Amino acid sequence: MAETYRTFRKRLLAGEASCKSAVEAYLGRARKDSHLNAFLQLFDEAVENAERVDEKIKSGRAGKLAGLVLGVKDVIAVKGRRLTCGSKILENFESVYDATVIERLRDEDAIIIGKTNMDEFAMGSSTEYSGYGPVLNPVDTSRVPGGSSGGSAAAVAAELCHVALGTDTGGSIRQPASFCGVVGLKPTYGRVSRYGLVAFASSFDVIGPFANSVYDAALIMEVLSGHDGLDSTSAARPVPSYTALLDRDVKSFRVGVARESLGAGVADDVRHALETQIDELRAAGAEIKEVSMPHLDYTIPTYYVLATAEASSNLERYDGARYGHRSNEAEELEEMYVQSRTEGFGPEVKRRIMLGTFVLSAGYYDAYYRKAQRVRRLIKEDFDHAFKDVDAIITPTAPTTAFRIGEKTSDPIQMYLSDIFTVSANLAGIPGISVPVGKDSSSLPIGLQLLGRQFEEETILTIANHIEQSLKS
Amino acid sequence: MDVTIKDVEHIAKLAKLNFSDEEKEKFTAQFNEILSFMQKLDELDTSKVEPLSHVIELENVMREDVVKPSLPTGDALKNAPSKTDKFFKVPKVIER
Numbered sequence: 001m002a003e004t005y006r007t008f009r010k011r012l013l014a015g016e017a018s019c020k021s022a023v024e025a026y027l028g029r030a031r032k033d034s035h036l037n038a039f040l041q042l043f044d045e046a047v048e049n050a051e052r053v054d055e056k057i058k059s060g061r062a063g064k065l066a067g068l069v070l071g072v073k074d075v076i077a078v079k080g081r082r083l084t085c086g087s088k089i090l091e092n093f094e095s096v097y098d099a100t101v102i103e104r105l106r107d108e109d110a111i112i113i114g115k116t117n118m119d120e121f122a123m124g125s126s127t128e129y130s131g132y133g134p135v136l137n138p139v140d141t142s143r144v145p146g147g148s149s150g151g152s153a154a155a156v157a158a159e160l161c162h163v164a165l166g167t168d169t170g171g172s173i174r175q176p177a178s179f180c181g182v183v184g185l186k187p188t189y190g191r192v193s194r195y196g197l198v199a200f201a202s203s204f205d206v207i208g209p210f211a212n213s214v215y216d217a218a219l220i221m222e223v224l225s226g227h228d229g230l231d232s233t234s235a236a237r238p239v240p241s242y243t244a245l246l247d248r249d250v251k252s253f254r255v256g257v258a259r260e261s262l263g264a265g266v267a268d269d270v271r272h273a274l275e276t277q278i279d280e281l282r283a284a285g286a287e288i289k290e291v292s293m294p295h296l297d298y299t300i301p302t303y304y305v306l307a308t309a310e311a312s313s314n315l316e317r318y319d320g321a322r323y324g325h326r327s328n329e330a331e332e333l334e335e336m337y338v339q340s341r342t343e344g345f346g347p348e349v350k351r352r353i354m355l356g357t358f359v360l361s362a363g364y365y366d367a368y369y370r371k372a373q374r375v376r377r378l379i380k381e382d383f384d385h386a387f388k389d390v391d392a393i394i395t396p397t398a399p400t401t402a403f404r405i406g407e408k409t410s411d412p413i414q415m416y417l418s419d420i421f422t423v424s425a426n427l428a429g430i431p432g433i434s435v436p437v438g439k440d441s442s443s444l445p446i447g448l449q450l451l452g453r454q455f456e457e458e459t460i461l462t463i464a465n466h467i468e469q470s471l472k473s
Numbered sequence: 474m475d476v477t478i479k480d481v482e483h484i485a486k487l488a489k490l491n492f493s494d495e496e497k498e499k500f501t502a503q504f505n506e507i508l509s510f511m512q513k514l515d516e517l518d519t520s521k522v523e524p525l526s527h528v529i530e531l532e533n534v535m536r537e538d539v540v541k542p543s544l545p546t547g548d549a550l551k552n553a554p555s556k557t558d559k560f561f562k563v564p565k566v567i568e569r
Contacts, residue, residue, distance in 0.1 A: 096548040190529045203526065232534040301511040312488065319489070322561050326554035333564050334489075342491040350490055354481070354500065355507060357488040371514050373524030378517065380525060412503060413510055429528030454529060 004213040005068050005162040012057065012067050019050035019057070019067035023111055026069045030114065030160040036136045038145075038154040040074050041082060042114040053109045063108035065223060070105060071155040071164035074115035075122055076207065077196035078102055085198050086118040086130040086148075089318050089325045089344025099196020100228045101165065101207055108223050113161055116151030120346045121315065122172055122200045124148045125418045128409055129348040136405070139181060139445060143402035146176030146418075149210070153180040156210040163211045163220055167197065169204045170303050171398075171422025174434040177210055178397035178447025181436045183464070184210050185217045186422075188454045189429035190235035193228030201310035202233075204303075204426040214435060214465040218242035221457060237455055245458045246465045250284050253463060256291035256390035261421055267400045269440035274396055277437050277448055280470055281463070291386040291393055295379045296424070300416055302379065303423040305359050305372035311349075312356025318344065351412065380428040387453045392460050395421045397434040397447030421449060431457045435464040437471065476504045 011017040023046050030039055046069075056062045072078060075085050077095035079102075084090045102112070119129040127135040127150025135150040137143040138158035145154040149166030153176035156164050166173040168186035177184025185208045192207045199205065207224065211217040222243065227236040257278055262271050282288045320326035320340030327339035345353070359368035386393060398418055408415040425432040431454070434447040448467065450460040481501050485492055492500060546559060555562040 093552050096544065096551055188529070190531075203528065229536070233531065235529060295517075298514060298517065301513050304507070305511055305514070320554060321563050323552035323554070331564060333566050336564050337489045338491050341489055345490070350492075351500070351503065353488050353490065354484050354504070358476075358480075358484050358504070358508075359511075361484065361487060368511060368514075370524055371519060372511075373526060374519035374522040375514050375517055377522050377525035378519070380528065412507060427528075 002159045002212040004211070005065075005216045005219070006213065008067065008162065019053045019111065020047060022067060023047055023050040023069055023113060026113055026159075026161055029158070030155070033138070033158055033160060036138055036141070036154050036158060037117055037133050038135055038151045038158065038160060039071065039114040040084060040117050040132055040151070043081070043112060046111050046113045049111050053111060056109060065105060065108040065110040065220065068110040068163060068220070069161045070110045070112050071114055071116045071152055071161040072102070072112055073118055073149050073152050073164070073166045075118060075167055075198045076101065076165060078112060078115070081115065083198070084132070085122070086120045086132060087344065087346065087349070088131040089341070091325065093323055095196075097196065100193040100230060101224055102196065104223050105220075116149070116155050116164055118151055119148035120349050121198070121311070122148040122167055122169055123311065123348050123352050125171070125175060125415050126403070126408065127151065127176070128405065129346060131346055134405060137180060137402050140402065140443070142404055143444065144179065144405055146179035146398070146402065148172040150176050152210050153177055153182060153184065156180070156182045156212060163209055163216055165207055166210055167205055167207050168426065169201050170307060170426050171419040173208045173210065174422050174432055174447070174449060175398050175419060177434040178445065179402035181445030182210050182212055183214055183217050183433065183435055183468075184208070185221065185433045185457070185461070186425060186431060187221065187225065187457060188235075188431045190233055191431070191455065191457065192224045193226075193231040193234045195228055195230035199314040201307040202314065203310060204307060214461055214468050215243060215246060217433070218246055218461045218465075235455070240458045242458050242461055246462055248462050250281060250286040250463055250466045253392060253459065254287040254289055254390045255281055255463065256289050256386055256393040258291050258293045258296070258393055258395055260293045260296045261395035265399050266396055267440065270396045270400065270446050273437045273446045274394065274448055277467055278394060281466070284466065284470070286463070289390055291390055293382050293386070293424070295375065295382055296420070298375050299379055299424045299427060300420055302372045302375045303419070303427060304355070304416060305368050306376065308352045308356035309360050309369050310356070312353045312360065315349070315353055376427050379424055383424070383428045383430060383451075391452070392463055393451045395449045395451070397421060397449040401440045401442070401444035401446055425451055430454050431460060433460045433464045435467055437467065476501060476508060
């Protein structure tokens with residue numbers, strides 16, 4: 001079992017460990033495990049930062065996350081550091097400011113050790129679409145780690161950091177968490193500031209944590225969450241003390257099971273693992289109720305219409321004029337735009353820009369884009385309806401465990417379908433968490449997803465914590 | 474509805490991307506597959522459903538109209554592929 005930050009912190013405050021030696025150990029492992037390709041950059045100055053935190057601990061001034069060794073998905077700005085988004089078009093881009101989440105974590109004395117690999121511009125479900133090579137799943141290196149935050153998931157699973165930040169637009173935190181056997185939380189839309197996050201699909205994107213325990217995820221959420229004057233889409237709502245609420249009895253919760261999510265297409269071992277947990281929750285006193293998600297089959301097409309449309313618009317900015325790759329071939333302005341983009345973007349990003357441009361183009365806007373926005377409302381209403389009867393909904397995080405490298409790259413639709421249970425949370429703006437619930441017959445991790453009402457992360461964290469604890473005993 | 478190579482060329486022009494003939498062919502086939510998958514949405518009658526663009530209740534955010542420090546010119550130009558001391562430099566746009 002990986003050491004959680006919570007355990008490390010106890011040793012640290014008892015004087016049995018130091019931040020410096022921990023950071024050196026993590027950096028050492030990250031270098032040794034470079035074949036996983038989880039990190040795109042490692043920060044050597046992390047050791048000096050750790051020394052400073054050790055001093056603060058000695059003088060009793062240490063923050064809430066003192067000595068937490070953190071990996072950051074390379075789509076979030078860290079001042080003075082390269083910010084590639086896994087794309088060659090930003091190979092030499094250097095951030096000129098810190099993202100709000102980075103400031104908040106540093107203020108609490110977390111130590112950033114590097115930037116993690118990802119699918120280019122977070123577009124992918126396997127981290128095979130990185131411009132810097134695929135990430136391998138540490139559990140089985142012939143398998144993908146999931147995506148798009150595959151580097152963050154692999155780094156936490158392989159103990160290359162305590163916690164890592166990822167982003168989730170259609171499942172990019174929860175699905176890789178499931179594939180790598182770690183905890184991954186996608187917060188409510190607007191719960192966490194996105195200032196300093198490079199935009200992919202702005203009505204979906206959220207930042208959230210990967211961790212080796214539900215407690216660690218809850219703790220970091222207390223620091224990440226809250227309104228930010230620099231992000232007008234961040235919500236001005238109070239932040240609960242998530243860790244203090246974790247040990248509540250699950251008896252008080254009504255948990256919904258969506259029949260549609262346990263049907264055809266779900267691997268037997270995944271279904272079986274879920275049913276075991278549902279029985280356990282019932283035995284622990286939670287009320288289990290059946291809920292219906294009648295529009296489940298429409299979530300993937302809806303998501304891919306809307307997310308590609310938003311992406312095509314957000315990625316217009318990469319034109320070679322102000323930053324990013326500029327083609328050497330171009331002599332005229334128009335040529336500079338076209339050549340820089342053609343040379344800089346990878347195939348999946350181009351595919352999505354093209355699809356997005358198409359669904360927004362004259363003559364197709366109503367048939368695709370407006371239509372998908374209408375179906376998005378129906379999907380959100382399914383959840384509004386279900387959450388009148390239940391406090392959380394259980395589904396598999398993904399229909400299968402980690403697939404093989406190369407298995408789905410030639411078939412975009414099959415790749416998109418690995419997000420079937422995760423995209424609905426992004427469409428509805430609700431929080432979701434993936435928690436490991438054992439392994440399948442090939443020893444690959446299985447993830448269980450809990451979905452909650454908007455701004456009720458504490459409910460799914462509490463139930464996830466119960467599941468994690470019951471699996472330990 | 475089938476998308477043709479001609480349509481793909483038109484979309485590529487709008488998206489400011491270039492494709493080889495081989496890529497265009499592969500792309501046209503994938504495009505048609507993905508679009509027919511997206512057309513599943515046509516099964517639903519949404520004539521009485523309003524489009525949804527914001528999932529959480531957002532209020533207009535106003536702030537005082539005061540001058541605050543912003544990104545210095547040097548920082549803004551830091552990542553420019555080509556620049557002068559104060560400007561981004563791009564290929565000539567207007568003929569003399």
